[in-house]
Amino acid sequence: MPRETIELPYEVERLTILGEDGEVDEELVPDLDDDTLLRFHRTMLLARRFDERLLKLQRQGRIGTFAPVSGQEAAQIGSAACLEEADWMVPSFRETAAALWRGTPASALVLYAAGYNEGAAIPEDAHDFPIAIPVASQIPHAVGLAYGSKYRDAGEVVLVYFGDGATSEGDFHEALNFAGTYGTPNVFLCQNNHWAISVPRETQTAAKTLAQKGLAYGIPGIQVDGNDVLAVYAATREAVERARSGEGATLVECVTYRLSVHTTADDPSKYRDEEEVEEWKKRDPITRLQTYLESRDLLSEEDVDDLEEEIAGEVEKAWEEAEKRMEELGDPADMFDHHYAETPPHLEAQRERWTDG
Amino acid sequence: MTEAVETRTTTYREAMREAIREALQRDERVFLMGEDVGRYGGTFGVSRGLLEEFGEERIRDTPLSEGGFVGAGIGAAIGGMRPIVEVMTVNFSLLALDQIMNNAATLLHMSGGQINVPLVIRMTTGGGRQLAAQHSHSLEGWYAHIPGIRVLAPATLEDARGMLGPALEDPDPVIIFEHGSLYNMESELDGDAPPVDLTSAGVRREGDDITLVTYGGTLPTTLAAADELAGSGIAAEVIDLRSLRPLDTETILASVRKTRRAVVIDEGWRTGSISAEISARIVEGAFFELDAPIARVCSAEVPMPYAKHMEDAALPQVADVVAAAREVVGSRP
Numbered sequence: 001m002p003r004e005t006i007e008l009p010y011e012v013e014r015l016t017i018l019g020e021d022g023e024v025d026e027e028l029v030p031d032l033d034d035d036t037l038l039r040f041h042r043t044m045l046l047a048r049r050f051d052e053r054l055l056k057l058q059r060q061g062r063i064g065t066f067a068p069v070s071g072q073e074a075a076q077i078g079s080a081a082c083l084e085e086a087d088w089m090v091p092s093f094r095e096t097a098a099a100l101w102r103g104t105p106a107s108a109l110v111l112y113a114a115g116y117n118e119g120a121a122i123p124e125d126a127h128d129f130p131i132a133i134p135v136a137s138q139i140p141h142a143v144g145l146a147y148g149s150k151y152r153d154a155g156e157v158v159l160v161y162f163g164d165g166a167t168s169e170g171d172f173h174e175a176l177n178f179a180g181t182y183g184t185p186n187v188f189l190c191q192n193n194h195w196a197i198s199v200p201r202e203t204q205t206a207a208k209t210l211a212q213k214g215l216a217y218g219i220p221g222i223q224v225d226g227n228d229v230l231a232v233y234a235a236t237r238e239a240v241e242r243a244r245s246g247e248g249a250t251l252v253e254c255v256t257y258r259l260s261v262h263t264t265a266d267d268p269s270k271y272r273d274e275e276e277v278e279e280w281k282k283r284d285p286i287t288r289l290q291t292y293l294e295s296r297d298l299l300s301e302e303d304v305d306d307l308e309e310e311i312a313g314e315v316e317k318a319w320e321e322a323e324k325r326m327e328e329l330g331d332p333a334d335m336f337d338h339h340y341a342e343t344p345p346h347l348e349a350q351r352e353r354w355t356d357g
Numbered sequence: 358m359t360e361a362v363e364t365r366t367t368t369y370r371e372a373m374r375e376a377i378r379e380a381l382q383r384d385e386r387v388f389l390m391g392e393d394v395g396r397y398g399g400t401f402g403v404s405r406g407l408l409e410e411f412g413e414e415r416i417r418d419t420p421l422s423e424g425g426f427v428g429a430g431i432g433a434a435i436g437g438m439r440p441i442v443e444v445m446t447v448n449f450s451l452l453a454l455d456q457i458m459n460n461a462a463t464l465l466h467m468s469g470g471q472i473n474v475p476l477v478i479r480m481t482t483g484g485g486r487q488l489a490a491q492h493s494h495s496l497e498g499w500y501a502h503i504p505g506i507r508v509l510a511p512a513t514l515e516d517a518r519g520m521l522g523p524a525l526e527d528p529d530p531v532i533i534f535e536h537g538s539l540y541n542m543e544s545e546l547d548g549d550a551p552p553v554d555l556t557s558a559g560v561r562r563e564g565d566d567i568t569l570v571t572y573g574g575t576l577p578t579t580l581a582a583a584d585e586l587a588g589s590g591i592a593a594e595v596i597d598l599r600s601l602r603p604l605d606t607e608t609i610l611a612s613v614r615k616t617r618r619a620v621v622i623d624e625g626w627r628t629g630s631i632s633a634e635i636s637a638r639i640v641e642g643a644f645f646e647l648d649a650p651i652a653r654v655c656s657a658e659v660p661m662p663y664a665k666h667m668e669d670a671a672l673p674q675v676a677d678v679v680a681a682a683r684e685v686v687g688s689r690p
Binding site for chain 1: 360388400413419420426427428429430432433435436437438440452455456459460463465466467468469470471472473502504505507527528529551603604607
């Protein structure tokens with residue numbers, strides 16, 4: 001036959017476990033103890049309140065441009081929670097919740113948002129990467145990192161975050177192609193938050209799902225309700241286990257929504273309807289988890305009030321600590337630090353000229 | 358006769374291969390990846406035989422994706438490996454420029470001094486082989502513009518053999534430019550040629566009448582011009598920059614203070630080039646010691662022509678260097 005169909009056995013599953021009303025599919029609920037579920041909730045709430053505070057600080061001119069996480073807490077906590085300490089987390093630029101889960105101090109995140117690279121300091125021995133702003137450029141890093149892990153037989157899995165917009169970049173495709181051909185232990189965690197600044201998901205690609213983009217590279221893909229922390233956790237855990245057992249990479253698409261600005265440098269009212277935002281607020285990942293925890297008597301309204309108070313104190317303390325550090329770090333000549341392992345003479349000369357001048 | 362320190366005639370290509378082989382033998386974290394480096398042994402034959410010797414995990418053929426494999430090299434380097442990434446030609450490296458500049462060169466800064474990227478990127482550069490306008494440019498100067506990386510241009514067998522080891526030991530990203538016209542260059546080399554320093558320029562020929570500053574593929578051209586000038590009684594000193602970032606300004610200035618005249622030979626395009634930078638540094642540091650204006654011999658500012666007669670015309674030739682030097686010497690005050 002001159003023209004026939006090539007069978008491409010590929011399907012994209014969509015997974016939801018915890019519905020918008022807080023009801024769960026008992027058969028699919030992942031095995032998580034109560035403490036872990038409460039930690040999910042606490043860190044999600046902390047990320048949200050921290051975000052709100054950062055936004056205020058930015059509007060007051062006390063910190064620089066940053067990318068809020070609000071709305072995407074479940075996608076980040078559910079996935080980051082699947083990593084062991086020795087696994088690697090490679091963020092893009094919106095992974096505040098994931099960073100808090102991995103143990104980055106909130107004060108460091110404020111310090112960084114204020115423009116101090118010292119805030120990007122990663123806790124000793126933590127296998128986290130610094131944030132990547134170019135869009136998608138961190139995805140090939142994650143593949144090379146995983147290649148090294150495989151070569152050294154280290155058993156470390158590398159999870160990399162990126163958004164819907166990044167799936168149109170060459171680096172995304174080159175990285176997935178690499179991962180497919182090299183069989184690297186990667187989890188490609190896409191947070192499809194529907195908007196790449198002003199470009200909506202439907203303009204970004206004609207593909208029905210982003211998860212299916214793994215097909216061309218021989219990588220399985222799954223779409224997950226990204227505001228359902230249980231579904232994100234279940235799907236990512238499967239992907240991490242596949243990677244760890246040598247079966248290769250997985251693409252996980254978390255369908256979520258950016259409730260706030262892309263970064264503090266843009267104004268969403270210019271490109272999207274408030275009605276759409278209101279619709280997504282009804283699917284808020286934190287409310288959803290809270291309803292579930294309340295239904296299981298793991299959390300009461302009173303508990304939440306106490307938690308809110310505790311978190312407010314924590315956020316305040318983070319700002320105070322960061323502000324104190326900023327005073328210590330006030331010397332503009334520090335801009336000459338950290339470009340080479342050892343500062344070369346020509347940079348020292350520039351530093352001296354600057355200081356003397 | 359001792360067997361260990363045997364001197365033999367070899368090529369620039371083999372010297373580079375020997376350097377890679379030694380790096381692979383010495384350090385298990387080292388691996389080579391790039392297009393055609395494995396089964397084919399590299400499009401310029403540098404890695405021939407290494408796949409058979411070291412296996413697929415360490416001599417890694419990659420998909421055709423410069424951004425992808427330079428990026429993967431960055432990730433592997435941060436994760437504790439010591440990758441050598443081969444980019445087939447400098448023209449292709451433009452596809453990886455975001456990875457090199459926005460990532461490799463900035464991650465140390467972005468991480469507050471915490472994350473070094475000990476990555477070595479090797480690539481072929483330059484014209485003269487009729488590979489036309491998309492494979493033949495000399496863009497070393499673009500890379501030399503970027504803070505946060507080290508840029509090397511080995512132009513001798515000793516440097517081809519000796520630069521890779523220290524480059525791999527450097528905690529920062531290093532780019533090594535191998536000019537395509539140099540691979541077949543032959544000379545004698547010690548079997549155990551030592552590592553070389555990565556910061557100083559080299560004086561390849563001494564002379565008192567004029568300083569000729571060059572690097573990479575135009576070093577043989579410049580040395581040939583110096584020979585010819587010697588025939589007419591002009592003693593030229595030839596400086597090989599070796600490192601394009603950082604630049605060893607002192608060696609250049611010391612020579613110019615002695616000869617009081619300079620010609621800069623650079624295969625890159627003249628405007629905004631390394632030759633412009635060298636000229637500026639001479640003017641900044643030795644203006645009052647100059648007896649004549651500085652001259653430059655660069656490539657014509659056109660995409661590299663395909664036809665041989667036009668490509669020859671576009672590139673710096675021995676006759677161009679000789680003519681420029683004569684003019685500068687002739688303009689004695």
